[in-house]
Amino acid sequence: MKIPYSLLDLAIIRENHDAKEAYERSLNLAKHAEKLxxxxxxxxxHHNMANVGSSSPQILIGYLANGTSKIRLGSGGIMLPNHSPLxxxxQFGTLATLYPNRIxxxxxxxxxxDQTTAQALRRGRMESVQExxxxxxDLRQYFSEENRDQKVRAFPAEGLEIPIYLLGSSMSxxxxxxxxxxxxxxxxxxxPGYLISASKYYRENFTPSEHLQKPYFISCVNVIAADTDEEASYLATSFFQTALGIIRGQSYPLKKPVESMEGIWTEPEAAAIQNMMACTFIGSKESLKPQFESFFSQVQVDELMISCNIYEPEKRHRSLEIASELFQ
Incomplete structure (x- = not known):
């Protein structure tokens, strides 16, 4: 169970709160995660989602880095086709200059x-798979020292060692x-559909590079942990209500937990969420341990990244504490 553990955040806005509160909550979360x-x-x-505050990860990364001292901050991820590689x-050269070895x-x-918003972002230029x-x-070239002889150069990025990770949910x-x-x-x-096949293919076909000599695979999962199974199940209803928005094509705020989801979702919606959120771990420390042991027996993971959507900040912090105890 000893494995590096990390955190994914979307700065989701809580019901009856605003984006500023979400950003402050993310900073407090980063500080707490750093201590743990x-x-x-x-x-x-994300874009065009009223209750997701992370439309500009670059800016939030700087905000969080300025309020912490050693935890690494980064994008999970930057959607590269929305932007110029230059x-x-x-942007990331600037961040890495301000916060060395942390970006x-x-x-x-x-x-x-959605596709309509993507067209607005990309101003009508929709990339092909090959692009x-x-x-x-191009991006890696801008970071390289060899780019010094080119007509277009990226300052202050040139020559900086900024780790690049590829994100995905498919075989491609x-x-x-x-x-x-x-x-x-x-x-x-x-x-989660391609998790096992994608991880297996990646490991078996990995080609060493100057940046990485052996494969490094991160799996992101949902974790709702509490001191008892009953409390964890109760807290998880906030997560389920937010996930319901994905099924319905809407952006829901993070809502207070409820005693039961009955009457909030339909049976088909509940089944769809359970399928989509199959890599979700809910319970006390004692209950979570065998769940993760089973997970790790099926998937070889070098690092576990946790998404933890709980309404009350204190309960969310406690969930991170329990997870850290499991993986230390």
Whole structure:
């Protein structure tokens, strides 16, 4: 059970609260995670979602880094097709200059939003599948010292060692990560279907690179931990209500927990959420241990990343404490 453990946050806005409160809550979460020994905290890029505050991970990373001292901060991820590789290199070069050896750059190819909003982000230029690897190569070129002789250079990024991670939820990202010799983070917290096959392919086909000599696989899962199983199940209803918004194509705020989800979701909706959130661990420390032992027996994981959506900040902090006790 001893494994590096990290944290994923979307700065989800709580019901009857605003984005500023969500950002302050994320900073307090980062400080608490730092004390507990969490390796890193990542923020995910989303757009046109009223209750997801992480539309600009680059800015939030700087905010969190300024309020902490050693925990790594990064993107989980930046949706590269939404941006110019040059601009991303400049932004993360700036972050890495201000906060040396603490910044990660996780990259994804999905838009992080609906197609209409993606068109607005990309101003009508929708990339093909083949263009993402090219954008990745361009980005890595801007970070390299060899780029000094090129007409277009990225300052202050040039020559900086900023770890790049590929994110994904399908086989295509596993293929690209293995070909490029990059660490790979899998979004099993909401898309577990290809987890085992993608992790197996990535390990078996990994090509060593100058940045990484052996495969490094991160799995992101949902964890709702409490001192008792009953309390954990109660707290998890906030998470289920937010997940219900995904099923319904809406952006729901993080709501207070309820005694029962009966009457809130339908049976088909409950089944869909249980399927989508199959990599979700709910319970006390005693109950979670065998759940994770079973998980690790099926998937070889180098690092576990935790998504923890609990309404009350104090209860969320306690959940992180229990998780850290499991993996230390």
């Amino acid at each position: 020994g969490y390796t890193r905290m990542w923020l995910a890029e 601009v991303i290199a400049e 990660d750059l996780g990259l994804g190819r999905a838009p992080g939003t 993402f690897p090219n954008d990745l190569d 990202s596993a293929v690209l990560a293995s070909q490029k010799g990059l660490p790979y983070a899998f979004a099993s917290h909401f898309a």
